[in-house]
Amino acid sequence: MNPKSVIFCCSWSSYPGLQLSESLYEDPGKQNNIIISMCSGRVSAELILEAFNNDAWGVMVASCPNEKCEHDANYKTRRRIILLQKMLEQFGIKPERIKLEWIDKGEAAKLKLAIDDFSNELRKMGPVLSIN
Amino acid sequence: MPKPKVAFYWCASCGGCEEAIVDLNEDILKVVELVDIVFWPCAMDFKYDDVRKMKDNEITVAFINGAIRTDEQEEMANLLRKKAQIVVAFGSCSHLGGIPGLANFWDRETIFESSYGKGCPSVDNPDGIVPQTVSKVPEGELTLPAFHNTVKSLDQVIDVDYYIPGCAPPPYLTMKAIVAILSGELPEKGAILAPEKTLCDECSLNDSKPEKISIKEIKRISEVISDPEKCFLAEGVICMGPVTRSGCSEEGDGKCISANMPCRGCFGPPPEVKDVGGKMISALASIVGLEGEENMSEEDVEKLINQIVDPAGYFYRFSLPTSLLRRKRMSNPAKEDRYNG
Numbered sequence: 449m450n451p452k453s454v455i456f457c458c459s460w461s462s463y464p465g466l467q468l469s470e471s472l473y474e475d476p477g478k479q480n481n482i483i484i485s486m487c488s489g490r491v492s493a494e495l496i497l498e499a500f501n502n503d504a505w506g507v508m509v510a511s512c513p514n515e516k517c518e519h520d521a522n523y524k525t526r527r528r529i530i531l532l533q534k535m536l537e538q539f540g541i542k543p544e545r546i547k548l549e550w551i552d553k554g555e556a557a558k559l560k561l562a563i564d565d566f567s568n569e570l571r572k573m574g575p576v577l578s579i580n
Numbered sequence: 581m582p583k584p585k586v587a588f589y590w591c592a593s594c595g596g597c598e599e600a601i602v603d604l605n606e607d608i609l610k611v612v613e614l615v616d617i618v619f620w621p622c623a624m625d626f627k628y629d630d631v632r633k634m635k636d637n638e639i640t641v642a643f644i645n646g647a648i649r650t651d652e653q654e655e656m657a658n659l660l661r662k663k664a665q666i667v668v669a670f671g672s673c674s675h676l677g678g679i680p681g682l683a684n685f686w687d688r689e690t691i692f693e694s695s696y697g698k699g700c701p702s703v704d705n706p707d708g709i710v711p712q713t714v715s716k717v718p719e720g721e722l723t724l725p726a727f728h729n730t731v732k733s734l735d736q737v738i739d740v741d742y743y744i745p746g747c748a749p750p751p752y753l754t755m756k757a758i759v760a761i762l763s764g765e766l767p768e769k770g771a772i773l774a775p776e777k778t779l780c781d782e783c784s785l786n787d788s789k790p791e792k793i794s795i796k797e798i799k800r801i802s803e804v805i806s807d808p809e810k811c812f813l814a815e816g817v818i819c820m821g822p823v824t825r826s827g828c829s830e831e832g833d834g835k836c837i838s839a840n841m842p843c844r845g846c847f848g849p850p851p852e853v854k855d856v857g858g859k860m861i862s863a864l865a866s867i868v869g870l871e872g873e874e875n876m877s878e879e880d881v882e883k884l885i886n887q888i889v890d891p892a893g894y895f896y897r898f899s900l901p902t903s904l905l906r907r908k909r910m911s912n913p914a915k916e917d918r919y920n921g
C-alpha cells in the first residue's frame with residue numbers, strides 16, 4: 449500500500465522550485481497530495497487535523513527557514529506543529545507523522561528528498577489505526 | 581386544547597442537567613401550567629413502557645441530556661426520537677459528548693480494567709469478573725445494557741433538532757428555548773440556541789489584553805493568584821474564551837470568568853470554529869514564546885510547549901467525541917465477546 453500524505457508547500461519558497469521540478473509533479477500513485485499555501489503560517493492546526501480525519505498517514509509542512517519567512521510566521525508554525533505533535537500523541541497518532549521541513553528558495557532537490565524520506569518513514573509506520 | 585407534552589431524559593449524565601431544570605425555580609411552575617410533563621425519570625415515576633405505549637410524535641418536545649455510552653441510552657434516544665416531534669440535545673454531554681466523552685481516550689477494555697481489574701487498588705476481584713450483558717443465575721437470566729467502546733454525542737446516534745449548550749445550560753437559555761418552542765417561533769433546524777459570538781468578544785477582561793501578547797511561561801490556575809482585572813490568557817493561564825461560544829451568563833462575562841476562573845469551554849465552539857483543539861493550538865502557538873522567537877532553539881520551544889501538560893484533555897474537555905479526531909486510536913480493539921454475552 450502506498451502511504452497517503454499531505455504536503456503543504458509555501459508559495460514563496462518551495463512552490464517556485466516545485467513548478468520547475470517535473471519529478472515532483474509526476475506522482476503516478478497520487479500518494480502525496482501537494483497543497484500550496486500562501487505561507488506556512490496559514491496551515492492551521494485544524495487543517496492538519498482535517499487531513500488525519502481524511503485518513504492521511506502523515507502531514508508535512510515545508511516552511512521557509514529561519515529569517516527567510518516573508519510573514520514572520522515560520523516560528524509560529526514551529527510552535528504550532530510541536531504542540532500539535534504533543535496533542536496527537538494523546539490520540540494514539542505518532543508525532544513522527546507530522547513533519548516540519550525548512551526549505552529555502554531554490555531547494556527543490558532538498559524538498560524532493562524530504563518528501564521521499566517522509567514517504568519511506570510513513571510506509572514503515574503504515575496507516576493510522578482506524579477508529580473502532 | 582390539550583397541553584403540549586414534554587419529556588426529559590438523561591443518558592450518560594451527572595445529574596447536573598436535571599438540576600438545571602429544577603433551577604428554573606418559580607419559572608418551572610409556569611412551564612408546568614403550560615405543558616404536561618409526560619416523562620421525567622429523574623424527578624417523577626414513569627416507566628419506559630409508558631413511552632413505548634405513546635403514539636408516534638405524541639410528545640411535542642423531548643429534552644435529552646447526557647452522552648450516549650450504553651445500549652439502553654441508545655435505545656431510549658431512538659424511542660424518544662420516534663415519539664417526539666422535536667428533540668433538543670440539552671447540555672454539553674448531549675451536544676458535544678461532554679465530560680463522559682473524555683473516556684474516548686480509553687476503550688472498554690482499559691476502562692473495565694481500571695474499574696474492576698488490577699488497575700483499581702480498592703477492588704478485590706481475583707477472578708477478574710467484569711459486567712456481562714447476560715448472566716445466568718439459578719433464578720433465571722440477569723441482563724445489563726452493553727457498554728460501548730466509544731462515547732457519542734446525541735446527534736451521532738439520532739437526528740437532533742436543536743441544541744442548548746452548557747455544563748449545565750443556564751436557566752435563562754432553557755426558558756427562552758421552551759418559550760420559543762411553545763410559541764412555535766422556532767429557528768432553523770439544527771440551530772444552537774445560544775449567541776454566536778465568542779466568549780472573548782463579550783468578556784470585560786478583553787480590553788486588558790495588550791495589543792501583542794507574548795507568554796513566557798504557561799501556568800496552571802492552581803499555581804497563580806490571578807488578577808481579577810486581567811485577561812487570563814495574557815497572564816499565561818490557558819482560557820478557552822477565544823474558541824468558546826458566549827451566552828453562559830446573561831450578563832455577558834463568562835460564568836467562570838466572573839468567578840475568577842478561566843473558561844474551560846463548556847459552551848462549545850462558535851460557528852466559525854471547526855475544531856476547538858485545532859483552533860486553540862493555533863491561538864496558543866501565536867502567543868507562547870513570541871518575544872525573542874528567532875533566538876529560541878528547538879529544545880527551548882519544546883520546553884515551553886511542554887508546560888501545556890495535557891493539551892488534548894484541556895482543549896477537548898467537553899467535546900472529544902465531536903472533535904475532528906473523535907477518540908484515541910487504540911491498538912487493542914475491544915473484545916466484544918467478553919462483554920456482550
Ligand code: SF4
Binds near residue numbers: 645670672673678
Ligand atoms: S452537561 Fe454537565 S451538568 Fe449536564 S449532564 Fe453533562 S456533566 Fe452533567
Ligand code: SF4
Binds near residue numbers: 812819820
Ligand atoms: S481569554 Fe478568557 S479572560 Fe481573556 S478575554 Fe477571552 S474569555 Fe476573557
Ligand code: SF4
Binds near residue numbers: 747
Ligand atoms: S466561562 Fe466557559 S466553562 Fe465557564 S460556564 Fe461559561 S462557557 Fe462554560
